[in-house]
Amino acid sequence: MDIWIISGILVLTLYLLITEKISVDLTAVGIMVLLVVTRILTPKEAVLGFANPAVITVGAMFIVSKGLLRTGGVEFIGRRIVAIARQNLSLALALILFTVAIASAFINNTPVVILFIPVVMTMCCDLGLSPSRFLIPVSYASILAGTCTLIGTSTNIIISDLSNDFGYGALSMFELAIIGVPIALIGIVFLIIAAPRILPSLANPICQLQDSEHRKYLAELYIPEGSKLTDQDASTIFAEKYSGIEVIELIRQSHIYRPNRDKRRVAAGDILLVKGELNDLISILQNEEAELPYSDEGLTMGAQKDAPIVVELIISPNSSAVGRTLSDTELANDPGVNIIAVKRSNLHLTEKQIHDVRLRVGDILLVWCQGSKLASIRNQMDYIVIEDVYEELVNKRKAAWSIINFICMIGTATLGLADIMTCALTAAFLMIVTGCIQMRDAYRALQGDVLLLIAGTIALGTAMQKTGASELYAQSFLSLFHSFSPTIILGAMIMLTSVSTQILSNNATAVLLLPVAISTALGLGVDPKPFIIGVCFGASACFATPVGYQTNLMVFGPGGYSFKDYLRLGIPLNVFVIVAGMIFIPLVWPF
Numbered sequence: 240m241d242i243w244i245i246s247g248i249l250v251l252t253l254y255l256l257i258t259e260k261i262s263v264d265l266t267a268v269g270i271m272v273l274l275v276v277t278r279i280l281t282p283k284e285a286v287l288g289f290a291n292p293a294v295i296t297v298g299a300m301f302i303v304s305k306g307l308l309r310t311g312g313v314e315f316i317g318r319r320i321v322a323i324a325r326q327n328l329s330l331a332l333a334l335i336l337f338t339v340a341i342a343s344a345f346i347n348n349t350p351v352v353i354l355f356i357p358v359v360m361t362m363c364c365d366l367g368l369s370p371s372r373f374l375i376p377v378s379y380a381s382i383l384a385g386t387c388t389l390i391g392t393s394t395n396i397i398i399s400d401l402s403n404d405f406g407y408g409a410l411s412m413f414e415l416a417i418i419g420v421p422i423a424l425i426g427i428v429f430l431i432i433a434a435p436r437i438l439p440s441l442a443n444p445i446c447q448l449q450d451s452e453h454r455k456y457l458a459e460l461y462i463p464e465g466s467k468l469t470d471q472d473a474s475t476i477f478a479e480k481y482s483g484i485e486v487i488e489l490i491r492q493s494h495i496y497r498p499n500r501d502k503r504r505v506a507a508g509d510i511l512l513v514k515g516e517l518n519d520l521i522s523i524l525q526n527e528e529a530e531l532p533y534s535d536e537g538l539t540m541g542a543q544k545d546a547p548i549v550v551e552l553i554i555s556p557n558s559s560a561v562g563r564t565l566s567d568t569e570l571a572n573d574p575g576v577n578i579i580a581v582k583r584s585n586l587h588l589t590e591k592q593i594h595d596v597r598l599r600v601g602d603i604l605l606v607w608c609q610g611s612k613l614a615s616i617r618n619q620m621d622y623i624v625i626e627d628v629y630e631e632l633v634n635k636r637k638a639a640w641s642i643i644n645f646i647c648m649i650g651t652a653t654l655g656l657a658d659i660m661t662c663a664l665t666a667a668f669l670m671i672v673t674g675c676i677q678m679r680d681a682y683r684a685l686q687g688d689v690l691l692l693i694a695g696t697i698a699l700g701t702a703m704q705k706t707g708a709s710e711l712y713a714q715s716f717l718s719l720f721h722s723f724s725p726t727i728i729l730g731a732m733i734m735l736t737s738v739s740t741q742i743l744s745n746n747a748t749a750v751l752l753l754p755v756a757i758s759t760a761l762g763l764g765v766d767p768k769p770f771i772i773g774v775c776f777g778a779s780a781c782f783a784t785p786v787g788y789q790t791n792l793m794v795f796g797p798g799g800y801s802f803k804d805y806l807r808l809g810i811p812l813n814v815f816v817i818v819a820g821m822i823f824i825p826l827v828w829p830f
Contacts, residue, residue, distance in 0.1 A: 241706040244277050245699075249708075249751070252699065256743050263744065264688040267695025279702045287701070288694030292660040293400040297393040297693065298685050299663035304347040305684035306670035307645055308354060310638040329431060331366065332373060335359065336427050339377050340384035344391045344423075345649065348381035352790040356797055371441040374794035375808060376430040379782055381790055383426040383812075386779045387419040388412060389652070389659060394745045394778045396659065397693060401700070401753050402771050412653040415775060418823045422776075425819075426812055437807050441799045456580030456605050457487075458520050459593050460511045460529035468528050473505050474498035477513075481523060484515035512593075517605070518635075520580060521549065525636055531577055548679070549579070550613065552604040552622035560621050566594035570604070570622070575612045580605040641675040689746065696750035704754050713758030725765050725830050729773050730821030732756050736777025737813055741784050749778040765830040772824050780816040782809030 248270065255266045271288075274280040288294060335355065342351045355377055363370040385392035389399060389412045399410040462468055468476055473496070477484035489496040489503050490510040496503050505511070510532055513520075523529050552570070554560055560568045570576055571594060581593055582603040596602075604622070617624050648666035652659050670676045676684070703709040716735075720728045732752075740748040756774050760767035781788040785795045785805050794800070 241279055242708045242711060244279060245702055245706050245708045248273050248277075248699065249703070252696075253743065256747060262688065264691040267691040267693075270695040271698050274698055274702050279706060280698060284701060284705075285698050286694070288697035291400060291694070291697055292658070293393075293397040293697075294690055294693050296396045296400070296660045296663045298690055299660070299667040300347055300390055300393070300396070301684045301686055302667035302676065302681045303645065303648065303663060303670055304350050305680055306641050306667075306676040307346055308350050309676050309680060310641040311635045329435070331362065331368065332376060332434065333427075333431050335362075335373060336376055336380040336430060340380045340423060340427060343381035343384040344387040345645070348385050348392065349789055349793075352378055352381050352793055356794065360797060369440040371798045371800065371804075372435055372438050374798035375438060375791075375800065375804065376434045378788070378790040378794050379430055379809070379812060380423075380427055382779055382781065382788060383423040386776055387416045387423055389415065390649075390663070391415075391419075392745070392779060393689065393693075394749045395775055397697075397746055398749050398753060398771060398775050398778075399659070401697075401750065405754075405757055405767075407757070407767055407771060409658070410775075411655075412649065412659070415772070417827050418819070419776075421823075422816060422819050426815065429812065429815070430808075433808060433811070438804060439799075455483075455514050455516055456520065456582045456603075457512070457514050457593065458580035458605075459490075459532050460513055460523060461532040462505055462507055462509045462511065463530050464507045466507065466528055468505050469507055471505050472498075473503050473511070476505060476511075477515075477519075477523075481515065481519040483519045484513050484523070486511055486513050488512040517549075520605075522635060524579070531579060547607050547609055548613070548677075549605065549607045551625040552606055552616065553625060554598050554600055554602045554604075555621060555623050556600050558598075558600070558621040560598050561600055563598060564594065565596045565598060565604075568598070570606070570616075576606055576608045576616070578604055578606050637673065637675040640673045641670060644669045644673065644675070689744075692744060693746055693750070696747045700750045700754055703751075709754035710758045710762075712755045713762055716755065716759055717762050725760075725763050725769075726821060726825055728759065728763065729769055729824065730817060732759060732770055733773045733777040733780070733817050733820045736774050737780040737817055740778050740781045740788075745778040745781060745788065749774055752778075766828070769824045769828045769830060772828055773820055776816060776820040776824070780813050782812040784809070 251273075252266065252270055255261060255269075256263060261269075271285040275282050275285045335358075339351060339355055342348075356374065359373045359377060360370050362368070363373065382392075386395070389395050389410050395410065395415065403409040473486055473489045476486060486498045488511070489498055489501075489505070490512065491503075491506070491508070511529070524531065560570070565571050565578070565581065571578060578593070581596055582605065583599070583601075603625075608616075613624055616622055644666050648662045651657050652662040657665075667681070671678060671681055700709075703712075716732075717728070720731055723731075736748060736752050736756075739752060743751075753771065753774050756770040757767045760770040781791070783806055785791045785800070785802065791805065798804075
């Protein structure tokens with residue numbers, strides 16, 4: 240009877256995950272509720288998934304990945320490589336794909352792809368290339384590289400922990416690389432050769448829409464005593480280090496000079512009126528090369544309680560600030576708020592100093608304040624608070640800390656000095672305490688729906704094992720291939736996993752099919768390890784549809800793709816991974 244109940248819950252789960260009638264996290268909670276209500280699992284057994292090391296490890300890796308991205312290391316490398324590519328499509332494609340692959344082997348591939356989409360779009364605008372030739376390959380390269388290391392994808396971490404729970408040992412950091420790296424390399428070479436021939440060459444719609452002034456602000460920078468900026472030519476003061484900063488005026492006491500016309504050297508006490516991008520302005524303030532003229536505090540972005548945040552405030556139509564000068568507003572006189580810059584469409588500002596600007600509807604103020612201050616600003620109804628700009632900040636000063644932290648995590652796990660959960664949790668903690676990422680970022684980095692889905696499907700997998708359902712499914716599967724060799728059955732299992740992951744999440748597929756794979760191996764009288772590895776590769780072989788993996792879906796819109804574009808390029812990759820896994824897995828992990 241229990242097997243019939245489990246089968247019903249499994250069918251319902253598959254239906255809800257495929258159709259998304261309700262969200263995946265709600266589906267996961269529903270699984271646990273049904274398993275408890277039907278008395279198949281005790282309440283304690285149903286929620287044990289939350290204490291599973293895989294859930295903790297995946298959550299910690301989300302934070303570590305966010306810390307690496309927040310400090311700008313991956314973006315810096317990506318942009319440097321793009322600059323090398325010039326107008327050679329094959330070279331540009333190869334450099335981008337290998338960069339994405341290397342990053343995705345160690346970092347959660349979703350944020351890597353998110354990061355590279357604008358990099359690719361910008362590069363295509365600059366070089367006159369079509370982004371549709373790049374974006375699907377970027378997604379596929381990130382998926383291929385995920386099978387090269389234990390932390391390349393959350394699926395590997397889950398399978399490793401479940402394998403350990405079943406008594407077959409956890410996977411080591413680079414165990415999958417033995418065949419994962421060759422498969423990834425061959426797959427990427429295939430993408431470099433086939434993508435320009437198979438994928439359409441579509442126009443890049445954002446090239447005509449790009450506005451170089453869109454994200455530039457007008458700011459005042461006060462030069463303090465001892466600043467490295469003193470005694471430098473005002474017209475070229477930022478040219479080398481902050482090329483995106485343009486000095487418009489130099490204000491010295493009651494005199495105003497225009498650096499392009501009046502040659503002046505910067506002195507302590509001067510105020511520079513500059514136009515520049517967000518990250519350049521923040522870097523100058525953080526490095527204490529300059530200060531805000533009307534603030535007594537330096538800009539810090541640490542891990543302290545109620546840490547500062549940079550936001551945009553848009554002047555709303557009913558704001559009491561409309562028509563008033565900035566210096567006359569309550570905001571300018573609030574000691575808890577520091578105004579960094581102001582932005583108006585095309586920057587048509589006639590005032591000589593920012594605090595003399597007479598505000599209009601739609602003007603944007605760039606400010607930094609404590610996180611707790613935002614609530615009171617919202618309550619004033621004078622400003623529309625936009626926190627998205629904070630996501631654009633790159634804390635380059637902490638890049639070295641984040642990279643050292645990450646390398647230590649990889650090294651410690653590889654040498655076996657600690658298990659991967661301990662390493663990942665420690666790295667996440669250090670990312671926060673060293674200021675690479677703030678607590679608010681850490682909470683946002685945790686993908687709650689993913690973690691809930693893992694916990695829910697672990698509970699379902701436990702129930703399948705407890706009731707004997709997984710053994711029954713394995714016997715039914717074996718009956719279809721009873722006259723075939725273990726190698727062919729392994730290939731069929733990889734194919735089943737690959738097909739399932741096209742319509743389900745790869746994490747859910749791995750959790751649900753791993754018990755079936757192990758039971759299948761035991762039914763054949765062979766070592767389950769090749770089947771465990773096969774599930775790893777099959778769960779990541781999701782190339783044939785845009786909904787098979789979230790990175791595939793991310794590039795669908797920006798690339799202007801149709802469903803058949805994924806089929807034409809993805810099916811050959813799917814077949815290749817299945818056949819390569821079937822042939823080479825038994826050579827490394829014998830039956």
